[in-house]
Amino acid sequence: MTAEARSVAVPAPFKKRRRVGETLIRGFLFACGALSVATTVGIVVVLSQQALLFFLDDEVTFAEFFSGTSWQPAIGQFGIWPLVLATLMVSVIAMVVALPLGLASAIYLSEYASQRVRAVIKPILEVLAGIPTVVYGYFALTFMTPMLRSIFGVSNVEIFNQASAGVVVGILIIPLISSLAEDALHAVPSTLREAAYALGATRLEVATRVVVPAALSGITAAFVVAISRAIGETMVVAIAAGASPKNFTFGDDSLFGYILNPFEAGETMTGHIVRISGGDVSYNTIDYNSIFAIGLTLFLVTLGLNMLSRRFVERFREKYE
């Protein structure tokens, strides 16, 4: 409809007025939404651009980055495996702590707890979730490390070690797993539970044989999100895990005595980024560019995990909603 046709056909009082204000506001609101896309684009562009500069440097080869087992920028060795291995180590320990504890508290809260108990437990978990990670870092260094050292022996456990950081990261993600898993358990229709109870099942049997299997995709989603959170966690590892990459060579270093020993110090990807960027690194040096290459790796891994988890969530939504 052109403006001319409208002015002829529609009587004046009903003419649709053009509202400049409304259009402007709509435009502004759209810009707000679009800013988030710009953020993503910004992240991808910035990380890729600096990472590209890193890989174009003469000292670095693509193959070395993904296969090298020594990260020593001072002598031009850029193999990401020491950082990745420490990250995996911390994350695995964290998941070993957080999975059973988080899932068990979710099951308890969803299937066992009375209203009164829930009213006490849920706020406690929320408080745990709201404590800044730097505080957990302090906790790891001043409580967990001395405790591990007194249990396993001072000579076996270093002052900075991956086990302490891992356990504390685990405590930190318990509330996350617990609340996401509880949501998933909650979404299971109560008819399923009632049917099982009617057949004479105990609470435990209902929980483990009916509710948990029915909510499995949601619970998996919670786990995947938690892994992604553990990988991206920074302050705890920066404070407690160690401040230099745990370089190793296969064959020379003992696999369980050193390479995979959680009581040794080791720097994770996030810990390394924090240490390098905290020391006023100058732009366009290889150090500066290298943290963006690590950042890009980190971004892609966590993004992949989050998308995977979203898949799982969508699956359990489709089933019951």
Next chain:
Amino acid sequence: MSTRIELQEKDYSDLFPVGEDLQSQIGGRRRREGLARILFMVVLIVAISALATLLYTIINAAFGMTAIINTVEPDTIVADVGHDPEETGLADLTYDELVVVLEGSVTNNVGRRLERDQRFYEDRFVFENEATWSEICASSQPPTGCDAAPRDKSNVLQLVNERVVEPDVVKTWELIPSLFEREAIEAEIRSEEFQAANPGARPEFRAWLNWQFVTSPQSPNPETAGVRTAILGSLWVIALTVLFAFPVGVGAAIYLEEFARPNRLNQMIQTNINNLAGVPSIIYGMLGLAILVRVLEPITSGSFLGEGGSATENGRTIISAGLTLGLLILPVVIIASQEALRAVPNSMRAAGLALGATKWQTIRKHILPAAMPGVLTGSILATARALGETAPLVVVGASTFIITDPSGPFSKFTVLPIQIFQWTSRPQDEFRNIAAAAILVLLILLIVMNATAVFLRNRYSRSN
């Protein structure tokens, strides 16, 4: 009838247990049920004790006995300027008296350096003289004292503590032993052996978290260091974060919930926001470093306003930090606001539109007020998260050591979590103590914010 008889006669024992087998199986199942119940309780107790241990560790370190050596006792100082030490404390002295104390105790060289950092009086000099002052201020690199405002009382009090009293904590004890074995600790400090190693040491119960700690600026000595600069820095950064993230976040939520048609583009925006919420915070720090600090340096350093000057020659400023955290919490604010908007019944929209209001009028006057409690709660919780964020700000470039209060969005900054991080990373015990005290300050700020969220939510939901 005939089928029923058939059922009774058939032997089902191969399918499920009957008779005694059944009884024993039920017993086993009940036992497992009981065990599981105990196991779940244990897990819960572990989770709760994690929180308890965390708080215990912090409080244990934030208070406790110390063995302290003062070079000059505060009482002596007070008596020297003619007050009764019984009635007057060091903090009760006037500004002029404190300056006199300082003048009498530090060397002229040190005094001149202090005066060049920041003057004591607007109109006269204590250590410098007029001629050299105008000379050094006219030089190519004038010291900060040439244009900075004169010192205030807390600043001079800090100097007196640092330069004259010079407290030195030689040993610290945790709170629990300090409470229950106080006599033994005091005896240990007074013992000849201890006194031989630390002459003049005397026991003092020290609350590392005290008023002086909250109001003093940063210092290299843990005994006199405080968190004022860090608290002010945190408040500045958070204010900018909220100013940016709240309007933009709510705007984006309104667009997605009220305007957006379910087409490709809008779906992409939505998916994108959900994905952004899961990006590790340190990645935002790198984004801030590369874009805000580096590319937008002329803007974020304040040089486009002619501001900043010698104090900040780069983009590692409060505004960069605030915007970085703003981008970080934006997805959380958007998602929370969307949920709040979604909870507003459709009848409200229909009623507004039916009365002839435009879409925006309906949103502004009806939908937004109704959604406000949810929007506010979500936003404040997101802001609380930003208050505790450390990693992105380390990357953006928080200053490691600043003693001047931030004066605007283009100042260099430090924030509480950064301060905690730095103090925790020091090997000396006293730094652990002040890190614990700083953690308590941070936790108190967070509690205040969360309480505000609850208060606002209740107030809004009542008035609607």
